[in-house]
Amino acid sequence: MKSLLSFGCGNMAQAIIEGMYKEKSPLKYVLYTPSDTKAIKLSEAVDGEHLGSLDTIPRCDFYMLSCKPQQLSELAQKIKGKLNPDAVIISILAGTTTEVIKKELSVSKVLRVMPNTPSLVGAGVNAFFFSGEVSKDERDFLVETFERFSKVFSFEKESEIDVITGFSGSGPAYIFEFSRILIEKMISMGIEREVATEMIKWTFYGSSKLQLESLDTSEELRNKVTSKKGVTYEALEVFKNSNFEKIVDTALDAAYNRSVELSK
Structure with a gap:
């Protein structure tokens, strides 16, 4: 051994x-x-x-x-x-x-x-x-x-x-932070903390499991949840208009630059 x-x-x-x-x-x-x-x-x-x-x-x-x-x-x-x-x-x-x-x-x-x-x-x-x-x-x-x-x-x-490093290494922190935001928002709208926490945990777990087991791309899976002018559509439009993708892109660049800096 x-x-x-x-x-x-x-x-x-x-x-x-x-x-x-x-x-x-x-x-x-x-x-x-x-x-x-x-x-x-x-x-x-x-x-x-x-x-x-x-x-x-x-x-x-x-x-x-x-x-x-x-x-x-x-x-x-x-x-x-x-x-x-x-x-x-x-x-x-x-x-x-x-x-x-x-x-x-x-x-x-x-x-x-x-x-x-x-x-x-x-x-x-x-x-x-x-x-x-x-x-x-x-x-x-x-x-x-x-x-x-x-x-x-x-x-x-x-x-x-x-x-x-900024993706798989740091990635869990991004997911946990987004989870935290969703939980706190649910609580602010009247849902009990224990219920909000469990619902979001299972939402993330189920979504990850579906993505792993599905042959669909992330974009295709997103589209299957989204109906034109529906609830999900309205939320995604806010993300889009707030340049959410650019924010994530900038954050990942910062993570990469720090990783390179530490390696020198």
Whole structure:
């Protein structure tokens, strides 16, 4: 059985590791956090081990970088030269290129992952970029492992990770924000909060499920809900006249520019 050591156990790392564990991936887990608390808790949840110190680091097949991007240099100083040189480094650090990771840790095999939070419920999207040194067998194993609890998209150009970050990575936040707005509006019009919340949750869930299972495009699905001069039509006309598409376009450009900025 292969082994994975995660340096950091934040929400995203927890989602990935618990996703692997729940889907019975052939991995054993070693967890580390500076304060120990989260690592101990997660190790208990996945029948793993807690690493209490970075003085001695076990030889693992995979090491996952799950700290904050700005903490990488500090972590690298403590672990550089102590890792299995043949291991694949899995990085979920936003805006951190494979070349930076190679330089910081003196490693060659790197998988850069742009995940998203729906991995917590087995419905995540994970974007992959492998450095050229990762073998086909290693790539196949990692894709298969992540596909047990998410949808994996592999990219040949690392620059494409910066493009998709503002879509799949940030996308859930846009959906949650739109959901929040709808819920609050329903409440302001007299619907009880609990009812409004459940109705909007199920509306988003059902719409996503329909889109996944339908052969229709997003535009065709929208049109099937919309009758000329009807209720939906009037709402969509306000979106159109308020230049909603342009607002979204501008927001996504801002997200992309920030992603590129962080990568430099």
